[in-house]
Amino acid sequence: ELKVEQNPLFLSMQEGKNYTIYCNYSTTSDRLYWYRQDPGKSLESLFVLLSNGAVKQEGRLMASLDTKARLSTLHITAAVHDLSATYFCAVDSGQGGGADGLTFGKGTHLIIQP
Amino acid sequence: KAGVTQTPRYLIKTRGQQVTLSCSPISGHRSVSWYQQTPGQGLQFLFEYFSETQRNKGNFPGRFSGRQFSNSRSEMNVSTLELGDSALYLCASSWQAGDTQYFGPGTRLTVL
Numbered sequence: 449e450l451k452v453e454q455n456p457l458f459l460s461m462q463e464g465k466n467y468t469i470y471c472n473y474s475t476t477s478d479r480l481y482w483y484r485q486d487p488g489k490s491l492e493s494l495f496v497l498l499s500n501g502a503v504k505q506e507g508r509l510m511a512s513l514d515t516k517a518r519l520s521t522l523h524i525t526a527a528v529h530d531l532s533a534t535y536f537c538a539v540d541s542g543q544g545g546g547a548d549g550l551t552f553g554k555g556t557h558l559i560i561q562p
Numbered sequence: 563k564a565g566v567t568q569t570p571r572y573l574i575k576t577r578g579q580q581v582t583l584s585c586s587p588i589s590g591h592r593s594v595s596w597y598q599q600t601p602g603q604g605l606q607f608l609f610e611y612f613s614e615t616q617r618n619k620g621n622f623p624g625r626f627s628g629r630q631f632s633n634s635r636s637e638m639n640v641s642t643l644e645l646g647d648s649a650l651y652l653c654a655s656s657w658q659a660g661d662t663q664y665f666g667p668g669t670r671l672t673v674l
Contacts, residue, residue, distance in 0.1 A: 481662065490652060491665040536605065540660060549595055549607030549618055550663065 450475050452539050454553035462561055464526055469556045471520040471537035479540040480520045481550065482511050484533045491536065494522075527560045534558070564589065566655050566666030574672045580641040583669045587634050587655030594636040595663060596628060599650040608651075611636055612659055640671075648673045 451474040461467050471480070479498055483491040495504040497513035497520060504511050508531065510523045520537055534557045538550040567586045575581050587594050596608040607620035611630035628638040634655075640647055650670050654663035 479660065483665075490667045491654075493662055493664060496662050538605075549610050549620060550597075550605075551607065552597075552605035554604045 450477075450539060450551045452537060452551050452553040454535075454537055454556050456556060457554055458557045460559045460561065461524075461527055463528055466526065467524050469522040469524075469535055469537075469558075471522070471553055473518050473520075473537075473539045473551075475518075477515070477518075477539045480513055481538045481540070482520075482522055483536045483538060485536065485555070486533050494535075524558075529560050529562060532558055532560045566653055566664055568651075568653050568666040568669050570669060571667060572670050572672075574674065575643050576674050577643055577645060579643050580639060581643060581671060582637055582639045583651055583653075583671075585636045585638075585653030585655075585666060587636070587653075588664055591655035591657055591664075592634050593656045593659045593661070593663075594630055594634060595654045595656075596636070596638050597652045597654065598622075599652060599668070600648075605652070608638065610659060617659065643673045645673050647671065 453472045455470050481496050482494040484494050485491050495511040500515040502513045508525045513520045534555045536552050536555045538552045540550055569584045593612045595610040597605050599605045608622055609619040609628050610617050614630045625641045630636045650668045652668045653666045656663045
């Protein structure tokens with residue numbers, strides 16, 4: 449059974465600081481996704497990582513994937529208040545032809561304070 | 563391009579009733595997946611449909627069912643509602659299974 453673990457689950461940080469969210473998964477995966485969820489809203493797709501060593505960046509967020517370590521990171525650079533949200537990583541095992549559904553981590557609740 | 567739409571957005575039911583939720587995927591997307599989100603269990607995969615066929619199902623009881631129509635729209639049904647079924651139900655669509663899934667706004671179901 450595929451397990452996805454995120455840490456930390458809760459993070460309070462100050463604007464201007466850097467931090468990293470970690471996502472470990474238990475079995476081989478073809479694809480890893482990062483999503484953002486604002487309170488009371490749905491999930492917004494941030495990144496999809498498809499291969500070992502993949503790195504994607506959008507603004508102050510950068511995601512990377514190490515398939516050998518089964519680890520993905522989401523790095524936040526010079527945080528701003530607008531990045532406050534819950535961040536989820538999700539893994540698609542891809543073993544069923546891509547029809548296995550996504551397995552999500554529990555999410556990292558990020559609060560960025562002025 | 564319109565996003566994924568879900569109706570209704572909010573629903574209140576009582577135990578023992580049944581409910582049907584609807585999802586319209588992004589135009590051209592043929593894969594529709596459903597997820598349940600609760601504070602305790604987080605986001606859990608319910609099932610995935612592609613070309614009107616259920617291709618996979620998560621670990622949920624048979625009270626949870628769904629279907630997909632020829633226009634890719636999907637419905638999910640929950641029969642004999644229980645208090646624990648209170649959740650946000652999210653629908654996601656993708657071009658095909660394995661592609662990035664785009665989520666709808668969700669239907670918040672409250673069971674009293």
